[in-house]
Amino acid sequence: MDRRWRSISIATLFYWALWLVLVQSFDPQEMIAGAVVAFFVAFLSKGEPFTTPINCLLAPKRILYSIIYVFYLFFAIVRSNLDVARRVVSPSLPINPGIVKIKTRLKSPLGKMILANSITLTPGTLTVDVRGDDFYIHWIDVETKDVQAATEKIAAGFEKYLEVICG
Amino acid sequence: MADVILELALVLAGIGVLLASYRLLKGPCPPSRAVALDVLTLITIPLLVGAAVMTGRAIYLDVALVYGLLSFLGVVSLARYFEKGV
Amino acid sequence: MDITMVYIGTALALVLVGLGGVLLKRNILKMVLALDIVETGVNLLLIGIGYTPGREAPIVDKTSFFADRAKETVNAANLVDPVPQALVLTAIVIGLGTTALMLSYVIRLYAQKKTLDIREFGRLKW
Amino acid sequence: MAAHHLAGALLTLLGALFLFLGALGIVRMPDLYNRMQAGTKATTLGNILTLAGLALYHPSWALKIGVIALFVLVTNPLSSHALARAAHGAGVPLTEGSVSDALAEDLSPEGGEAVES
């Protein structure tokens, strides 16, 4: 079984689970129809989310780090949302915006996408452009213009987990 | 009690719609209007789910599902338009 | 004051605004957009005519809707009118197709005269 | 009245507060990028909190509402990023008093001046 078929079968399982969540029942008819549809979808999208080298998706370390990452991300979102809410409400509008550049160590496209989305989701920072390993970040309160220091402030927390999860 | 709080949440969301539509109608540049559109769609999704919860029928959730998955496409196509990609 | 009247009033106002755009605007693309709004208004009007406050959506997924469970008849007084919904459902998709057709005409017309002003296309008049 | 109704309603109210703050943000902020900072992401958190509250209100739908929240969580930063990139590419200026614009510096061949504000 080559790599393509393996990723298609993992994707089939994923889409089948999504189907069962959508229909919210374990009626055997639904399960059969769901399996057929999930296979076709996985085939048409070429097993898409699972083609990038997450070949040992079930490694316990990755799962552990993924769970920690979700909680870390959620708290980052809440913390910085409160920060932005303070800025929006306060009458003098204390902002100090600008675009800074950071460098990432992540190599895989999926990792870069998750990092960019995480940076975008934590308000205060917004990914404006991505060129190779350079991320250009719009920062609502620029503390430093130095590439290294900005990377340390913005991305290092996420990178630590993402390096383990998807390289 | 819970109903009153839900109504209050609805009022807050309604004021949010009002503010976003101010930016939508005034917006100095088209991208600003696109941001307002984004905010409006994001407020609409909880409104749809809220309408489903208030009627107590699960069929309305499917509409919110479709909107939640497809609404970002409008903003993405606007973005591609602004960078001359469409 | 009935909420249905608000809906229908909105629908008719949309139709009116769209018709105003079609009649008063000179830009062809704007006229197509106005027709789009007219179409939205007409759809809203049809659904508004079928709507009765307090009734449920015409999807019988609970046994409580049945008038007689054995004969499989439904108590129609609980449901809103399904006929306008069936009409509008297809009308929206067809509307997208016709709008696309109009817009492709607009693109071709612009390629010919480099303008979208309707007055420049007087030759097309009958 | 069940306790989960009250908790769900309170969570919904909190989410609606963030939705409101996001909308307030796009009105108050001076330029496009700051509007996106405040607008589209405070509303993401508001969305998630509201949906969580509604799921608590109606627990048997929690999974489906969770799928909606997941879709919003994945799609919204994508559209924000695409819009910010497009706006910068189209030359929408940063507000007065912006500190730096590293992207414009790297794009312009001399690598000198920031874009006019």
Place this chain on the structure above:
Amino acid sequence: MIYLDVFLCVLTVICAVAAMVTRKLVAAAILAGVVSLIVSYLFVRMKAPDVAMTEAAIGAALSTVIFLIAIRRTEEEER
């Protein structure tokens, strides 16, 4: 709930008028998108989930994007 509906109805008409009045065609396309968004919510309130879903699927992206394509191939400003 009903007041929100009335408010949204008024907003729909305002957005439609603004879409007709504005001279920038992109802004008009965005405003038409908002009209279809709010109308989709109104369809849900009028107990027509089928129609609301159609309007959501079509109005969210497809009808906006074909207008944007046409605007890109012609001109942005109404003269």
Place this chain on the structure above:
Amino acid sequence: MKQVLAILALLVLAFLFAGLVPMASKPGNGAVGDYYATHGIADNRGSNLVTSIVVNYRGLDTLGEVTVLFLSVMGVGFILRRREGTPKYSPVPASPILNTGANLLFGSILLLGAYIFVHGHLTPGGGFQGGSVIASGVLLLILARRDRELSHDLLAWLESLSGFGYALVGLVGLVVAGSFLANKGVLPLGTWNRLFSAGVIPIIYILIGLKVGAELSTLLDIMIREPAPEGGGH
């Protein structure tokens, strides 16, 4: 002069509409709607009465409407026919983040579309909605990726096969049960509110979904390949 006339006509229309509002908001259903609502389950056993009307009671009209959609897509293809040169998408590449995200989401959008049209007789939705959702997924690919060419042959095959299947199901109904697009007597109706029920309605709606999805995707692809004018000032 014309403008004055137009405004006058609008005012008259507004006056007429104002009188129309109370008339149009009469409560209650029409006689036809009442019949469909009362006997829809007994006739078709599909929970969604709107689907019963679209596919069964008014199935012939739906066939016509699908044909109208096909004709309009054909018209767009005819008007925007490319004259010379190889067709190319716009040269501006999308952000790599969007590219990855599109790959990630495309499958989910397809699955949602399939869920909608497979469950057309149980929950809101059906072929038209599912087809538009699938076309939106294709739109995401078109917007985000420039390297993936859409296979027009595949779309055309899918489109004509599903149209042919629709007519074939109708003809089977004509032969077996005596009327075009008949439902009773062609397939067992099954139990109310389960997936394999309502006879041929799900089959027809799946075919419509594939057809509409293929048609709208073709439409988008044709329109987006039309080259933008050179140096159009913007």
